[in-house]
Amino acid sequence: MAKSQSVSLSVIRRLPRYYRFLSDLKAAGILRISSRELSSRMGLTASQIRQDLNCFGGFGQQGYGYNVEQLHAEIGNILGVGKKHKTILLGAGNLGKAVAAHMDFEAKGFDLIGVFETDKQMIGKNLRGLKILSSEMLVPFCKEHQPLVAILCIPKDSARKASDLLVELGIKAFWNFTHYDFAVSHPGIVVENVHLGDSLMILSYRVNETLEGNSTDNKE
Incomplete structure (x- = not known):
């Protein structure tokens, strides 16, 4: 599939994560997967996954879902992993x-x-x-x-x-x-x-937010 010239950077930054999850699915022998099943594994919504992949033309089939090997290869092509x-x-x-x-x-x-x-x-x-x-x-x-x-x-x-x-x-x-x-x-x-x-400071912020949230919950 041809890559759209208007794809946002946020979508591009999610592609390596799709690629990694699909690599794991291939290794596990899973041949096809629905957007709902993929969303539960990745912590994204099925709608988000469909929107992201539709930026590149879409790869799923109604009632079938995604062919894991094919989708893995297509995302790899988009990312250019074979370019060297x-x-x-x-x-x-x-x-x-x-x-x-x-x-x-x-x-x-x-x-x-x-x-x-x-x-x-x-x-x-x-x-x-x-x-x-x-x-x-x-x-x-x-x-x-x-x-x-x-x-x-x-x-x-x-x-x-x-x-x-x-x-x-x-x-x-x-x-x-x-x-x-x-x-x-x-x-x-x-x-x-x-x-x-x-990245480490962002982790610090998120840890602090979690600790403060737990502290507030405990007081209630």
């Missing part, structure tokens, strides 16, 4: 090592082809089967291999200079673990920001 975009990682410290070691890039649409670091003690070591290269090798490497995506696991004060250079070298998208705001200098670049501290 050439990707590089800047920063092989604790965060960079964790991202490289534990993320299944190939199953998510990416091919990690290079890792770069400024720390001389890290250069030359292996990470995910790749030799960690000096950041001085970034320019010739990008000119030769033409990566499309960069993962930034570097300090914020290094992010702007690095991003300016990477955009010049043809990088079109960033998975950004820094706190640098790309919208300031590169408004046309695709960026997915990952702010772990923000």
Whole structure:
């Protein structure tokens, strides 16, 4: 199915969750599922699921529901998990090592082809089967291999200079673990920001809300 150009980001952000649940259903040998059954598993309404999938043309059949394998494949195509975009990682410290070691890039649409670091003690070591290269090798490497995506696991004060250079070298998208705001200098670049501290503070807020709600209930 062709993807609509007007699909909201909120719908796009739910697609990986559909993909994960459908992967589990496939592994369990479930061949088809109704929107109501899927909603009970995911904690969404059946109406929400139908609306989300209808943004891409709809995949269900009246009285039958969704073919699990087909829907899983269609959502995978929409997400581009089979594309294998050439990707590089800047920063092989604790965060960079964790991202490289534990993320299944190939199953998510990416091919990690290079890792770069400024720390001389890290250069030359292996990470995910790749030799960690000096950041001085970034320019010739990008000119030769033409990566499309960069993962930034570097300090914020290094992010702007690095991003300016990477955009010049043809990088079109960033998975950004820094706190640098790309919208300031590169408004046309695709960026997915990952702010772990923000996520933790949101968790703190939700925990506090839950505790305060329980406290109020107990007083009543």
